[in-house]
Structures are given as structure tokens and as C-alpha cells.
Amino acid sequence: MTHCSLARSPDRDNPIRPDGASARRWLLALLAIVPLALVFGSVVGFAIGRFATAAPSYRDQRLAQVSGDLRRVDGDYLLALGDSHVARWQARELCGLPMINAGLHGATTADADAFLARLSLPHRPRAIILAVGTNDANRKRFREPPEAAIRFRHAFHALLRQVIGRSELILVATMPRIEASQDAVFSTQAATDIAASAEAACRKEATCRVADRFGDAMPRMDGLHLADYERAYREIAPAICGAIAGHLTEDLPPGQTVGAGRP
Template identity: 30%
Template sequence: MRRSPEATRPGVSALLLTALLALTACASPGGATAAWAEGLDPVSTPDWAQDMARFDAEDAAHPPPSAPVVFTGSSSVRMWETLARDFPEVPVLNRGFGGSQVRDAVWHADSVALRYRPRQIVLYAGDNDTAEGRTPRQVLDDTRRFVARVHAALPGTPVVLLGIKPSPSRAGLLPVQRETNRLLADWAGSQARVRYVDVFNPMLDADGRPREALFLADRLHMNADGYALWRELIRPVLVR
């Protein structure tokens, strides 16, 4: 990912300040905390403020399309440079911020999705979470919070959850990724406006190992073939 844990882990005071500011932002006038924020851990790093400022600058320089399908999440989204060409039939907007976790998407949901009043949101997150030791249940709970925040602000907006991809560099995490994806798929199946897309199994070879041919030399991020596969998996669920 773009930022290594060692390079970005903030001090305790910075995390506490970020958490306080975020909690203040989500409090109602009466002092109550928004339901989606209850139990939510602080952002993984306050450095995301730089990415949010970059999105502001991009919007000012190039106004985003009206009612886009917003793709957000970690570097698998951020590095999808052919996104608009891959889905010419719908207006799309890339708001990925590499290295992020699900909780970061929750805290920054307004900057990466809500303010665009999207017709649909596609989220890819959880990859970094499990790599940093967060459990399948934590990823599910944070994902539920993300959807709750979206639906509190924009009722009826459909959300697509992409399963965690199996990458060669994180092959040791395959059991955790499988369990996380199972929880996400089961939960999404019980929701009216949430869909789960399995990118995990199509990216495995006949022996159940991540397909090396879909990845860059770092064995973590996808190459053009990997994104071509994702394109075909995601296209059927997009809102035209």
C-alpha cells in the first residue's frame, strides 16, 4: 500500500485529537453521538486529511459528474487509473485513498462519497484491516457502520461491497480473508440495498492460490489483467 504502517502510525496524542474532532463532527445538536459512530475506532492515521484536501482541489479544478457511481476504499481503488474507460456506460468517480481501512472510509464518508450524492457507492476495504491484525468481525462491524452512515445521510443509496482480494504477498492471510468475506457476503445478503461481489474466488488458481498473473511485481497490487477481471465482475451490478 502507499503508506507503510511504520511510516504512518501517528502518536497517541495525534490519534486522540483526530478522534475528538471526528466525534465532535458526528455529534447531534443535542450532544448525542450518531449511531454509526458508536463503538467506531479512531481513524488509522490523521494523514488522511491530506487526501481529503486533494479531493477538494480536484473537485475545484474538475467538477465531478452529477450523481456518479463513487468507487472508494484503499489502493486497489486508488490505483484503478482506467476506471472511467472501463465503465463508459455510467458516470464514475474514483475516491480511493491508498492504505486506508474500513473505519477510515466511515469517518471520511462525506469527503469520499456523500457530498457527491451518488447513485451508487462501490467500497473496497478490509484488505489493510486484516493485514494490520483486525478481525473479520471488526471488518464486518466497520462495514456495517459505513453503510449505516451512508443510509442515514442518503436513504436508498445502493452500496456494493467488494470482497477482499487474495494477493500473493498476503497469502498467509487467506483463511482470515475467507472468513471476513463470508461474514460480509452473509450480511449483505440480508440487506435490501447492499450487494456483495465476490472477487476472491475468481482470483484463485486451480490449487486455491492467488493468481500471480493478475498482480504487479509487488505481488499486492493488481495489473491490467486484474482490473479487467474486476471490471467484468462489477459491471453487472452497477446502477445505470
């Protein structure tokens, strides 16, 4: 009678174990992977951190700056709003009143409207000075000049509605003339139509006044921006201050003089 061997396979009692060389290879592979994983994790974390703490935009920075200036206002003040023709103006006082500059480089009329909507005014300013329209004449924003004028009228109407609700008086400073050297980028025809549209819209409002036009003889630095904004605004200051004083006189009770009870 044949007997089958019941002896267990040596493989069952002694599972395969890596020899010394295999163990070393596993260890080396692990040592190589761990630093790579750490580096990858650091890169991902840095990228996420940068995304989460992205630098604020220029307009957000300006919003913070202007909001800070407004918080320090005590009493009557003026607010200047517009594009670089305002942003480049360094004065902080006009007509004997502190002036808050809310100018934005490169702003269109719609941009100025949106920026003002984000501002929390402590109280109504004595007047808001507007200087907008130049960037609406940039050729990249329209196909033909009449289209630019139409778009501006809609944007300016919206801006005018907002400033009328937030100020005692609106003063529109007509934008400086654009020189022919800038005609490849800015349409002088569109700019002329835009300036005329702004003046016409302002004159229809009881609380809106058109300030004197910046003189055409005023030196330019690049065919677009004025070389000396302090001088330019000093030249139209009499019209601005006269409009403010005149508007105040209209609001005074009989017998009260301009400035009475005001700083």
C-alpha cells in the same frame, strides 16, 4: 577643642566610573550578545513557523483532491471507496458514468468510514463501490484471526450503514486473495473470514450487491496488490454495470427504459 572634618568623601562627589578598558569590555560583550540573540530569535521563529504551517497529512491531501473532483461532478456519477485496491485504480469512468476515486492507501474499513464521513457529496451517487478489508487482516492489528473478523464485522456494519444512507446502491468488490508470501504480515485466514463476512453482510441489505470476485489467476506484483488494476476491474465491470442497470430498472415507472432521462 577638636574639630571634625566635614569634608565630603570624594566617592560621593565622584562615583566610580568604568575606565576605558572596562568600557571596551562591556561594548565587546554587547556586540557578542546581540548577534546571538538575533540568531536565537530567528531559529525560534522558524520553528514556530514550521509548526504553524505543517504539511497536511496524506489523508488531508486526499480529502482535498477528492472534494475537488466531487465539486466538478455534473449529473450522475459513481464513487469508489476503499484501500489501495481502489487507490491504484486509475479509471475515471465506468458503466458510462464518471467515477470519483476516493481510495486511500493503507486504509482499514474504519478509516474508509471516517473518510467518507468527511466528504461532502454534491448529491447521491448512482452507486458506491466498496473495496475494503485487506488492511484489517494485517497481523499488527490483532492477536488471533478471529479477533480480526470480529473487529471487521463491527467496522463494516458502521460503514454499510453510512453508505446506505448516502447512495442509491452499494457494490462490494471482494478483496483479492492474499498469497502465502505475505503470511508473515497478513493473515490469510483472517482475510478469508473477512471476505466472507463482507459478502454475508452485503447480501442482507436490499440495496447492496456483491460484485464478482477478482480472479485468483490475476497476476500479483507483491503477493498482495494486483499487477494490473485496470484489467482486474474491467473483468468485474459487467457485474458492476449489470447491478447498476438492474437496480435502476427496479426504480423506474412501468414502461420506462433503462437510461431514459439519464446521461
